[in-house]
Amino acid sequence: MRDPAEQQFRPSGRWGRGRRGGVPGAVAVAVAVGVLAAAAAVPPAAAAPSAARDHTVQQALNALVRSDGIPAALASVTDGKGHTRTYTAGVGDVSTGDEVPRDGQVRIGSNTKTFTAVVVLQLVAEGKVELDGHVDAYLPGLVHGDGIDGGRITVRQLLQHTSGLPNYTDHLSDDIRHYEPRELLDLALRHKADFEPGKDWKYSNTNYLVAGLLVQKVTGRPLPVEIDQRVIRRAGLRHTYFPVPGELRIRERHPKGYHRDSAGAPFVDATEWDPSWAWAAGQLVSTNSDLNRFHSELLRGHLVPKPQLDQMRTTVRAGHPFADGARYGLGLVSTPLSCSDGVYWGHGGSMTGYETRGGITEDGHAVNIAVTTQPGKTTQKHIEEIVDKALCSAARPAKGKGKAVL
Secondary structure, eight states: OHHHHHHHHSOOOOHHHHHSOSSSSTTTEOOOOHHHHHHTTTTOOOOOTTTTHHHHHHHHHHHHHHHHHOOOEEEEOOOOOOEEEEEEEEEEEEEBBBOOOOOOOOEETTTHHHHHHHHHHHHHTTTOOTTSSSSGGTTTTTSTTTEEEEETBBHHHHHTOOOOOOGGGSSOOOOOSOOHHHHHHHHTTTTTOOSSSTSSOOOOOOHHHHHHHHHHHHSOOOOOHHIIIIHHHHHSSSBOOOOOOOOSSSSSSSSOOEEEETTOEEEEOSSOOTTTTTTTHHHHOOOOOOOOOHHHHHHHSSSSHHHHHHHHHHEEOOOSSOOOEEEEEOEEEEETTSSSBEEEEEEEEETTTTEEEEEEEEESSSEEEEEEEOHHHHHHHHHHHHHHHHHHHHOOOOOOOOOOOO
16 A cells, blocks of 8 residues: 555555456557557657756656656646646557647546545534534434444544544445445445544545535535535636546546556556546546645635634644655645655545646645556655655745644
């Protein structure tokens, strides 16, 4: 297990998902290794020669394609004034050699959790939900099982992964079909709690499944509608959406996403499939620049009031599967920067065919990177290093202002 997003959305099980069958989607097509090698050799977009940072980001993306074997890599870098530069490397379709669309849409996986958390924190600000209120107060009798008691689990514990709820994605079958949220919850509740609420930390997608159900119960409206109106529209995100039931395709220009069962195995087209099993934990589609804007609007206090934003940035030790020093707030992750004692805030996400990493510093510099397959540990580290270097080269970040509580 490496990153929160990967845990939920891998068909090959590296994050405990355990879906060992084929890739979702009826259009999956095997891609020969030789074709991928040829695709990687296609020259990426030229770097802007006048800016050292541009050169650094572009060269790093080139390396992901040429040395790490990634089909395509995309990046958006936004400065503190909101000016954004985009970069690409590789090809958008390894079978045709088509170019990578700049700032193309990708499935953003667990970055969805931050959107869900924002809606919950807005409801807290409106007095409709209490962070330390129990789940049973909003979903009476729904969350119960072996060692599981919704009368003891708080909303805060859901958002911070300290509830002890077992991870439903560890137990999904290989069936590629539509799932309803209650069906996914029932799957989780067949298993024993991982620990007593508040006694430990463990990443579980079930936490955000329950948070999404809570939003629907409190508002009386579907979660996708609440995310769209409360977050996407309010933040001015133009290329972000929650796929509707049965929607398999990505709506706008996008690079194809690929999957392979193991290193060296053929890549398989994994672009079109039903993402319903991700729901509140990871179903959104977006772009790098939209994610930068989202994080900027969030940290500026434009999406939740300051008291609730402070709660989002109150962190606990995250442990495995996060990197050393990373800490988890309420749908937000703080990651240490190598160039200072500061941090950047984001989440990261992984969904079949795509992976995204990035975040924003206290002074408003944001970086997000997407690749068109779910990489191994070494390549994952390379992606995280690119984010770190790009943020460090942008400005001297201020110290993190989140509050550590554990």
